[in-house]
Amino acid sequence: MGRRDYEDDPDAPAANSLVPAASVVVVGNDGRVLLQRRADNGRWALPGGRMEIGETLPGCAVRETREETGLDVEVVGLVGTYTDPGHVFAYDDGEVRQEFSICFLARPTGGELAVSDESTDVRWFTPDETDDLPMVASIRKRLTDWRSGAAPVFR
Template sequence: MGRRDYEDDPDAPEANSLVPAASAVVVDERGRVLLQRRVDNGMWALPGGVMRIGESLPDCAIRETFEETGFEVEILGIVGTYTNPRHVFSYDDGEVRQEFSICFLARPTGGQVRVSEESTEVGWFPPSEVDALPMVGSIRKRVDDWRNGVMPALR
């Protein structure tokens, strides 16, 4: 399913759903961050996705990280809360989702690199290499918040 991101775009379609989601900044012992290249938009992103009924947001981040990258993780903290109503995702099936996501800080505890049906590549990147990667603004903000040690203001 294709996806298009709109952020602060006056031509963006109006949201018709709000779905809780979680992502993770996974950092290894060498200080590298785990990223995946998404199938739906070809951009590099943090692992993450939609929370399921009966699941907590931290459990969602753990599950999504394993499903999308092959790594088991332990949650260490929260990078930030991201709820910009001017940021929506438009999907081919007509859903236009408003962003509502908690981004967690995590460390790997096991597993190995593997792609999923949602990713074409998975890799570990030094923070200095992340700026050169194609990435949507909302994901880059999460990575920058982690790198800068900034807890974003709640809106």
């Protein structure tokens, strides 16, 4: 299903849903960060997705990372909360979702890199290598917040 991101766009459609979601900054022992190239828009992104009934948000982060990248991770911190009502995702089926994402910090514990039906590539990057990668503004914001090394942000 296709998706279009709108951020502070006066022409964005009005949100009609709010879904808790997790995104994950996975950092290896060498300081590189894990990204996936999304199949729906061709841009680089953090692993993540919607929370399911019966799971915790950290559990969602672990599950989504495994499903999308093939890696098992352990959540070790919080990058920030991202709940900007000016950021919506419009899906082909008519859903327009207001952003509601908690971004976790995690470390890999096992598994092997693998693409999924949601990605075309999964790779490790040094923080500087992410500067020129094509990605939506909200993902860039999470990476910038992580790279700042500051306390968790609340947006």
